[in-house]
Amino acid sequence: MTSINYNDFPRAGFRRRMACWMYDFLTSVAVYMVAGLISFCIFMLFNNLGFIDMGEYEHLIEVQQNSVLYSGLIYSWNFFWVAFFFVWFWNRSGQTIGMKAWRLRVQNLDGSLISKKTGLKRLLPTLIGFGNFAVIFDRKNKLSLQDRLTQTEVVVLPIEVSRAKNR
Template identity: 35%
Template sequence: MPRQLDQTGTQQASLAKRFAALIYDLLVLIGLLFCVSALWIVFNNGEAVSGPFYNTSLFLTIFLFNAYFWTRSGQTIGMMAWRLRVQTVDGYTLNWTQSLIRFFSSLFSIACFGAGYWTMLLNDERLTWHDRFSDTRVVVLPKRDTKKQPK
């Protein structure tokens, strides 16, 4: 069940921060995909692996990585590092259907030479195609006050 997220001090995320979080997540995903591939190789007696089942497992790994974090806290590991969060327009965590729509529409955004991302520079709402299609927003979270308060 989606849960309401704190909206205090949030603002729309910039394209640069989104790309930075995406690159960070790609690095984590590469490591995860290496682990999945290693499992396939172990079960294939040390031989190279290819084929539709292997490719599907890699694709599902990428989707489940993103959807798990989006539905749990709204933040992937890269988004945590850059203080970004994806949420519904009303400020809730995404459900699995929204995650699926967001995932596939973000692939479409990238496949069109990034046009789905670049359009955020042309509209006042600063929304990408996948933001619009899934009724979600990526916001920047305020910095936490790490200074200790005197007692």
């Protein structure tokens, strides 16, 4: 099998990026919800072990909602797992689940996979989705805000390459 040169593929346009973003947004909501379930189960366990005082509240969720510390810990845990989801997939294969569906790949300008550090830098403008609107105004280079900030690009993989990668 011949080696794939990822530099030869065209950059992704706005519509394909936004369709992919919708898939990944829904996936990230699911990751957030599962992380939330796990974090609240841990919170309940700590309550049952006596580490958390219910105070004047009747329900445990009220304790969490009225505590900056507990809410901060739980929401940080949930967002950590969403961030981990994106960075892990980008670093491992260059593709999240949505990117696989739309045959997109994020990569360095030389065609190599991005590092975890680069993935973290891409995270905020990517998650919000607004960074992709820069592609509308940059029709020649098709670079989003997150691409420019991290010297990366998102390319469209041909069907043959996408199928070969998924085997």
